Amino acid sequence: MLLCVHIPAFHLELARQTAGCDASPCLLADKADRGRVLELDERAYELGARAGQTVLQACVAAGGAPVLVHDSDHSRAIWDDMLDALDAVSPLVDDAAPGTAFLEMRGCDGAPADWIARAHTALAAFDLPVRVAAGPNKFTARAATYVRDRCICDAEEAPQLLAPLKLEVLALDTATIERLRLLGIQTLGELARLPHGPFVRRFGKEAARWHQYARGIDPAPFRPRPYTLQIAAAAYGEGSAAQEEQVYFALRVLADRICADLGRAGKAVALLRTTFECENGDIRAVEAGFAQATGDPRTIVDILRAKLEGLTFESPITGLRLEAIRLEECGSAAMLFAHSQPDPHALGIALERLRAINGVQPHSVQLRPAHRLEDRFVYGHPEVTRDPEECTTRGSIAPQLRLLPMREVAVNIRGNAPAKVDTKTVVTCAGPWRLDECWFEENNAVARDEYDVLLDDGMLCRIYRQGERWYVRGTYD
């Protein structure tokens, strides 16, 4: 079940509230002069004004209705605040458009009437004409807000609820509505009764969606608005600053706070907005971009100082706000577990993911006494332990051997010692060290002579002779 929160003519209502204008008819335009009408109230519509007309045309039609000017930044900020308030009703809020939001209520406590009451309570502080209705999908919930406030409609009732509604609910253009009216279709119920195929063939593929809507079907998915991390710090009501150094001091304090928050979130700031509020009511915003995102307060203050160089204010500054506009991933987020005490759950998941890759085998190693190099260790199942035994030995700096796959080589012998390995000359040789193992078992008997040799190309190898054949066992690295 979805809730639809809808404010008819949201921008106009907000502009009215801001301007303290209760007059009707009333128009909202993008500009005071030579602008175009964006929204209008019902009375102005009845008088003949329409959205899209010039202000002059609409004023003439609406009998000199007052014209308010749209403030998009203010509208967006208020709408964002309203969406934040709706987070208290449901964790999933779909921001469809300014003035319209959907809330996913599955799993939320209470009945639809309770949800609607909660939504009204959450938005009461904004003092706007909010309509809330519940429906099985987006279109039906939205249409229910046109029927009446606090309307509840389930899936079975949807066709009956939608049937008497006018075609304007579908947000069609005037020409299409006129075409449909010429065919005698005035309401959604009449549209729903048309056969789907011929209707779509006549009005195009968009018509399929209208027909679905009219039958109470809306396949549009619910898109929860993304979580946005807001990092900001402000200083208000702490007196006024008339000296440059006072402002820089306040900036330093705020930058420290911002950087502490950035560090906790594992982020760095790439674009920072500083807003100054002056005693005379002036508000000035300065944006500072960073070529390389940073979380260092000194860097931030240095860049801000450079940006503010030459900026003058006509009256003392009474308010200061630093806001991170663009964040980038940086550093590491504060973790519960350090490298020395890793999260066993995360480690266990990593091991399982490694095992799931074809041909990949994670091992732990245990040593054991043996004569042959390859028998001196054994691989085992890695185990997840939070606190393995401390390593007490500090170890020594020792040459490291790399065990290569066994490879037969041609060796020339001079004076009972290797003189040439394949085509490379032996510069220095140590050995042989005799290994005679399991002589009493016919199949497992091993009799080797092992040598360490330095070849003329700089390669340092362990080779051995078994019977008449020579093999490379590994290289020192």
Added chain:
Amino acid sequence: MAPAADAAQTFASLKAGLDVRAAGPIVAATTGAFSSGFPDLDRVLAGGFIRGSIATLEGPPSSGRTAILARALAGATRGGFAAVVDDGTLYPPGLHDAGVALGRLLLVEAPTPLAMARCTDILLRSRAFSVVTLPAVSLRGTFWSRLAALAQKSDALVLALGSHATTELAYFASTRVRCGIERVLWSDGDGILRELAGYEIATHVLKHRRGAPGGIAHLRVA
């Protein structure tokens, strides 16, 4: 004469200031450094390898790369966990002799470069390992970019070992060190009494994000 002497003095003081700016703060910066286990190498690396980044140890076989890796792993496993992604050629008893706590070391055998990159990705995402090593295989730039970002997020050091770094790896690596054995050390004696005692390695810093490249350190592995 006096003005000339003043000029020389001024020039000397300016030069000294430049030296301090060029070398002092950079060399002294050890924040986030991960010790290689060799003090001389740490010095030319301005404190060590940089945590949260990719570093390479380059050189042909028998160049001493694994000896440096073993010391780094020893340092990592002293207080945490480390992982080695490779083709199974490491010799664990040698690592143990170098001080690596094998109980804190995860060895991952991966057959292909892509599988190695994938394993490294998984290991870094777990945030359980302070050092993850893999061969300097040939991968697309996007893969190295991804691993570099993950290393930064998990504050882990990714060490890539190979004969040379590909163009993509060279770009995304914060530190590149080339190794080569200068001299092999043998014990006294002859034939069966002679043993490999160690070797001396010359390490050359090819790239360093926090310091000037070109530093050379001579290390003794014995």
